[in-house]
Amino acid sequence: MEDYNKQVAQTIKGQISKFQLMCYAARDFRYVGGDNKLPGLRFTVSGTSVLKNRKGTIEILLNGADLYDITFSRKNKDDVVKKDVYAEDLNGFLDILLETEEYQKNINPNIVGVKLVEVNNG
DSSP: HHHHHHHHHHHHHHHHHHHHHHHTEEEEEEEEETTTTEEEEEEEOOOOSSSSTTTTEEEEEEEEEESSEEEEEOOTTTTEEEEEEGGGGGGHHHHHHHHHHHHHHHHOOOTTTTOOOEEOOO
16 A cells, blocks of 8 residues: 555656746655545645745645645645646646746636635634
8 A cells, every 4th residue: 555655646746847846845745645544745845936925735635536635734824725636737726826826827827716725724
C-alpha cells in the first residue's frame, strides 16, 4: 500500500507545473494515505512574490471518482477546499488559491471567478 501511495504522490507532483511549484516556494513534499485516508500529496507553500500571506499547506488527494480533492490550510484561518478537480484543471485551481486575480486572468481566463469553499476548522 505504501508503494501505491508514493506512486500517487509522484503522479500528482508530476502533473503540477514545475514553474508554479517554484513560484509558490513549494517544499517539504510528502505522500499521504493509508489508515482509511485517501492517497495523495502534501506540501508547504510560502506564497508568491506578490501574495506573501498565502503561506500554508496544500493537500491534494485522489478520491474514489479518480478526481482530486484540494485543501489549502493556513494557521488561524479556515481551510479552503475544492473537491472533484480534474487533473487538467489542477494547475488552474492552485493558481486560484495562490495567485492574484490579475495574474489568473492573464494565464487562464476561463477559470477566473470559480469559487472555492471555506471550511471551518472549529
